Amino acid sequence: MTSNKELMGAGTGLLVLSVLAREASYGYQIIRRINDEAAGLFVWQEGTVYPLLHKLEKDGFVRTQWQQADTGRRRKYYYITAKGxxxxxxxxxxxxxxxxxxxxxxxxxxxxxx
Amino acid sequence: MTSNKELMGAGTGLLVLSVLAREASYGYQIIRRINDEAAGLFVWQEGTVYPLLHKLEKDGFVRTQWQQADTGRRRKYYYITAKGxxxxxxxxxxxxxxxxxxxxxxxxxxxxxx
DNA sequence: CTATTATGCCAAGAAGTTCCAGGCATGTCA
DNA sequence: TGACATGCCTGGAACTTCTTGGCATAATAG
Structure with missing residues (x-):
């Protein structure tokens, strides 16, 4: 029996996982993509998304890998798993x-x- | 700008308000109607709905009135307002x-x- | 007649989510 | 050099939901 809480909160995880199902990405980019797409309907804060990403990793829905961008900056890439x-x-x-x-x-x- | 929190939580208030828009009702009945309609998708607990009803009243979306049922039991009826x-x-x-x-x-x- | 179940309201505390407000570091551009 | 964008993160506040319980009356089962 699914709890209501899971169901409501599912929307956020769902959006992030769907982004990652298309293409691996990193936190900052995920936030921008979703906020762009939301087009003012809502705005996700970093403080919302980073903890969510950590939770998705803890749950085994994504795995992570640090990568060096062309720019020289470090990025933590998230890859969706089969379980994800x-x-x-x-x-x-x-x-x-x-x-x-x-x-x-x-x-x-x-x-x-x- | 609507916050994400409002949007996600909106689902619950939306269901309750839509029940009351059809017909005034009281907590116990609202819970049963929604859980019946959910048909196992989720189950709302009393501890979820009663505080929500109080919040809807505080926000002015509903008004309340105690009534005596044929059975003799007291019921707190909720009526949706124009604002609601x-x-x-x-x-x-x-x-x-x-x-x-x-x-x-x-x-x-x-x-x-x- | 009594015990259980259904009805009907509610609260307290725990757990989880999201927001707010920052911190920290590097790269870019004026 | 100083400001801004990029990129990661945390701590605490605020809110929601769940769990578990209490309290009371009516209907039903034994």
């Missing part, structure tokens, strides 16, 4: 189920103003 | 925007396994 892809798939499934429920509820309320 | 309906409408809008973003992200990852 499973979690992404499952999370996506649950997300849809939850969204479907929310939509059904809210749209049942009335036919006005939406 | 506005919040529901706005929350619904944001929820869609967020869901759209999540979907776009996740489905961009690959064409497999979903």
């Amino acid at each position: 892809r499973e979690a992404l798939s499952e999370g996506h499934r649950q997300w849809h189920a939850f969204h479907h429920m929310v939509t059904r509820f809210v749209e049942a309320t009335n036919g006005q103003s939406f | 309906r506005e919040a529901l409408s706005e929350g619904h809008r944001q929820w869609h925007a967020f869901h759209h973003m999540v979907t776009r992200f996740v489905e961009a990852t690959n064409g497999q396994s979903f």
Whole structure:
């Protein structure tokens, strides 16, 4: 039985994992990508994302590797693991189920103003 | 600028407000309705919903009234306010925007396994 | 008649998440 | 040189949710 907490928090991990499923990346870039894509809907702070990345690593959903960029700066790259892809798939499934429920509820309320 | 926290937490308030937009109800019944509708996807605890209801009241999204049921038991009925309906409408809008973003992200990852 | 279950409200404390506000270091550009 | 962007991180505050419990009445089972 999935807890509500996991489900709600799933949205954040889901976004990060989906970014990494496309291409390995590092914290600073992940933050920019997601905030760009959010286009003002929300803004993730560094203090939100770095702890989340550490948690994803602890859970085995990503692995990390320090790399030296052309610029000379050190970057901590995050790679999604097989387990991470499973979690992404499952999370996506649950997300849809939850969204479907929310939509059904809210749209049942009335036919006005939406 | 909406914070991420508000957006994620919005899902819970959204469900409760949408229940109340259809029909005034009381805590115990709200919990059962939502858990029934969730059909195992998640289970809300009383400890989650009652504080949420108090918060919705404090924010002016609902007002309350004690009533005596036919059974003789006291029930605290929650009525959605105009402000609550506005919040529901706005929350619904944001929820869609967020869901759209999540979907776009996740489905961009690959064409497999979903 | 009594014990259990269902109804109905709530709170206290723990655990987890996110934000805010920083710190620290290097590279780039004016 | 000084400011800004990049790049990592932490500590503490604030908030949410869960767990576990209490309290009281009504319905039902034995």
